[in-house]
Amino acid sequence: MIAPKTILLDKGNLVITSDSPQFLEYCSLQHFTTKNIMQAQSLDQNSLVFSFSDCAAKKTFYLARLTAKKRCVFFPIHVFENTINNALYSLECFLKSDITQALMEQRKALELINCKSPLTLTGPSTQSTVNVLSSAVSYAMLDGDLQDNFVHSAAEFFEVHLAHMKPQTACPFTVNGEFRVSGILTVLRKAQSAPPDITNSLTTLIGEVASKQASLKVEGNKVTSFTVDNRDYADLIKRAAGKRGAHLTEFAIGVNQAIAPIIDFSINSQMNEGVSGVHVAVGDGTNGYHIDFLCPDVVVRKALT
Structure with missing residues (x-):
């Protein structure tokens, strides 16, 4: 088994790349090597790229096609919470992650999903079932994905x-x-596709969920209620998700136990969805928001037959 943590996170070789001069300045003060992606001619072999704009994201993948030797982890900050705080938090979470352990846990989760048996999800105030089609294709990262x-x-x-x-x-x-x-967690790839009132309401809701009791009910893959402090936000979720409405578009098992002590759900960070437990989501992020409901401490097991 390879050791990605050693390969990717050697601070002597790690290059932090971004289109935000302010973020790069913060990283320089932490003694990281930094580079502005908009001025780069290639990707560094051992790099973390944080995009604060769609232009930076496009430049990253343009350079990826030109760069033969690259080991790059991409953080699309601009489609989550486009702030320096999010980027710094995401960087901290990634550096404190145990990638080798996460890959081992991904293999276990993949085997569980691929058994195609009914699954039970249990945890505090959580009791759910998941049935997986025999034709379902699971997405996971395995050791071989990091060899080249x-x-x-x-x-x-x-x-x-x-x-x-x-x-x-x-x-x-x-x-x-x-x-x-x-x-x-909310993701929007086209900022103009959501009305400002929905964007503002979701931003407020992120803080509410992080600080208060929230409960999600799903019936036949459809969100029937989402209550926070006894107020139901199911209608907001349906409108925010656009064409896909209240119907689920994702079921996932998280494997990143290492960041549990520092997790901050008030930050709309991509890193939060990987924390151990499960999450389900509505929307596709293009025709409206993609919204993940993050449920740590949930245990997934094969249902008893």
Whole structure:
């Protein structure tokens, strides 16, 4: 087994790359080597890229095609919470992650999902079931994905998931039950596709969920209620998700136990969705928001037969 933590996180060779001069200045003060992606001619072999704009994201993948030797982890800050605080928090979480352990846990989660048996999800105020279609294809990162040159999104290191991104196809999973939700994560790839009032309401909701009791109910893959401090936000969730409405588009198992002590659900960070436990989501992030409901401390088991 390879040791990605050693390969990727050697601070003597790690290069922090971004289009934000302020973020790069913070990183320089922490003694990281830094580079502005908009001025770069190639990707460094051992780099973390933080994009604060769509232009920077496009430049990253343009350079990836030109760079033969690259081991790059990509953080699309601009489609989550486009702030320096988010970038610094995401960097801290990634550096404190145990990637080798996460890959081992991904393999276990993949085997569990691929058994295609009904699954039970249990935890504090959580009791749910998940049925997986025999034709379902799970997405996970395995050791072989890190053997050669790569550019991977940070989230890929820390979750195994089933996605239903094409509404005309059958959903590969069916979820029923109730979840205690500790945080939500919102993703929007086209800022102009959501009205400002919805964006502002979701920003407020992120803080509410992080500080108060939240409960999600799902029936036949459809969100029927999402209550925070006894107020139901199901209608907001449905409107924010756009064309896909209240129907689930993702079921995932997180594997990043190492960041549990520092997790901050009030920050809309991509790193939060990988924390151990599960998350389910609505929306596709393009025709409206993709919204993850984050449920740490949930245990996934094969259902007893």
